[in-house]
Amino acid sequence: MDQPIGVIDSGVGGLTVASELMRQLPKEQLIYLGDTLRCPYGPRPKEEVIQYTMEMVDFLLNRNIKMLVVACNTATAFTLDLLRSRLTIPVIGVIQPGARAAIKITNNKRIGVIGTEGTINSKAYPLALQDINSTIRVNDLACPRFVPLVEEGILSGPEAHRVVYESLKPLKEKNHIDTLILGCTHYPLLKDIIQEVMGNHIQIISSGEETAREVSTILSYHKKLYNGDKEPNHQFYTTGHLAVFDRIAKLWLNQPISMIENAVIGVN
Amino acid sequence: MDQPIGVIDSGVGGLTVASELMRQLPKEQLIYLGDTLRCPYGPRPKEEVIQYTMEMVDFLLNRNIKMLVVACNTATAFTLDLLRSRLTIPVIGVIQPGARAAIKITNNKRIGVIGTEGTINSKAYPLALQDINSTIRVNDLACPRFVPLVEEGILSGPEAHRVVYESLKPLKEKNHIDTLILGCTHYPLLKDIIQEVMGNHIQIISSGEETAREVSTILSYHKKLYNGDKEPNHQFYTTGHLAVFDRIAKLWLNQPISMIENAVIGVN
Structure with a gap:
């Protein structure tokens, strides 16, 4: 299916998951959103993590993702069941x-x-x-x-x-x-x-490696793997500083990013 | 869910998959059917493999399985797509x-x-x-x-x-x-x-190891993992000689089998 996989994280950590997705599923297109501005989620109360995560999810759902990867341990612990009950697309945590x-x-x-x-x-x-x-x-x-x-x-x-x-x-x-x-x-x-x-x-x-593997399993099971021959055009969004995110992303993904933009979500 | 996982194979080979299922998912109950009488499937024409496999599947569907594991490479190659389109339960191949x-x-x-x-x-x-x-x-x-x-x-x-x-x-x-x-x-x-x-x-x-891992992924994703505290009572069926199957099963599973019976399927 010609739709991207959505990846959310509280910041840059989820890039290790994105990197593995790009390696194990090289035909798939990703949209990554890192909420760098409000990072880290770890010390925040559960209700706040849920609210911030839902704002990220809305941002990606508007971009027509076929699957959601919650590439953040805190967000997974607090929101996975909720997301699975609310969303009609497959949702995977780490x-x-x-x-x-x-x-x-x-x-x-x-x-x-x-x-x-x-x-x-x-x-x-x-x-x-x-x-x-x-x-x-x-x-x-x-x-x-x-x-x-x-x-x-x-x-x-x-x-x-x-x-x-x-x-x-x-x-x-x-x-x-x-x-x-x-x-x-x-x-x-x-x-x-x-x-x-x-x-x-x-x-x-x-x-990251194991999550990418299970994304492959679930997409394949739901017959949603992309099987065309278009090169993927990954998109990265951050709520924080573009230059900082860009620098870390290049380093961690070991390749330059073609598209990176600021995302405005929630109240920020 | 208090239903068994069904495992089919042309003979005893699938016992390595059953063994891994028992190790990685120790709470789950298995029903294993080995078509030892008509083994091997490898050299048989595709239509015959499909017919034999469907007969095994019917036998297990009558025993109320929640998921089907096709623990045979030949049967997977020839029947996986067909089984997935026909069955309402999850189906996994090797x-x-x-x-x-x-x-x-x-x-x-x-x-x-x-x-x-x-x-x-x-x-x-x-x-x-x-x-x-x-x-x-x-x-x-x-x-x-x-x-x-x-x-x-x-x-x-x-x-x-x-x-x-x-x-x-x-x-x-x-x-x-x-x-x-x-x-x-x-x-x-x-x-x-x-x-x-x-x-x-x-x-x-x-x-076997990897299939067991994906059975866990898919059952968990569909909220079908057993979470009670009953000890599993695995059942083994063979279309061939009970004693031969029993001997190999004990050896390969590294434990005695409590229940083994002959299965009558198809024309045999």
Whole structure:
């Protein structure tokens, strides 16, 4: 179907999901909306996250999307069920794909989850995991220093290594997980260091990769995959500074963006 | 939902898919039907495969399944679209999940596929892969000696090693694949030897694991996952010899089967 896939995020983190969608589904066209102006959603009350998310969704529904990807863990935790009951198009969040991939991969049924304080406090991952398999043991840990690190572009070197090492110490010391879910869309940019700190015996799940895989599954199931031969023309919108978003997007997507514009949503 | 998942296969191969379903979705109840009497389907004409498959499907629909898994590559290649158009419950085959997982994992976009002659000749995997990404290069190879080896229980030792080595030689020599799809539900039982022969740099995709993952995705999406606390009571049916099926099932599932019965379907 010749309609775009809509991707929403509170800011730039969802670009890691967009990047994987572009890699795994290279024929599909994306419309990405990052609410950079009101980012982060993590510390906001649930009602506010719902309101902001619905404003983003309205913006994309007006642009005729065939599917919605909620590429933000906080927004997924608070709005996924609501969106699925209200929208007639398929809606996918980032939490369940990561949970299912971890269940597929784990051998000892001990799964670690790292994320922002909002996501970890919501218990969305333990609930999603144990809903499927109640014998899974989950060790979760908030890593509040990771997002600032990534947004400042510190993705390697001694400082990044030190922050990751100090943050993950509790998870590394006391537990025997064999699988670790990166429960925040910023974290894949630190994946190499996280792998190094945790050790090569730990299998790391990136929600972006897994979400893109499930977008493929659901689109295929609903016969909505694009099968024409037009090159996709991705569109990016941000509620914040164009230049800042543009710089990060180029870097994270590893390619220039052809179309980027400001989006006016809600009261901003 | 308190209804079983139906799994059909031309014989015992689909037990590797059932095994993964039991591991990844331990709360779900399965009804498995293996048409061992008329196995293999691979060399049969398309119309016959369709007829036999429809007979299996009718048997399971009468047992009130909530979802159908076609755990047989040949039956998937020939009947998936038909079944999806006719049935009101979700239907999943084994080909697309393996294809999607390979696309997620590959770095160099060169994917190998091994399967029976029927599956390889159908070109179902290259079609599924290139439908999603037309720049993927596929090297497929029929390995007709693998199924007899597995059915005779020769899963390790020098003979198994020799057959796997000789069979995979053409794939190993001339190509530079980084990902290999086991496009036959028997092959996961030879996975360790295949990995050894191909080398550790090759990532091996088992359709059973990936299909179970997508069953989870689709059931969850349709809000059909079982969330009660009854222990599942799996049921196995075969059109062939009970004792033979029972012996293989215990071995492959690594646990005894509580309920196994003969199924009478079609004209047999």
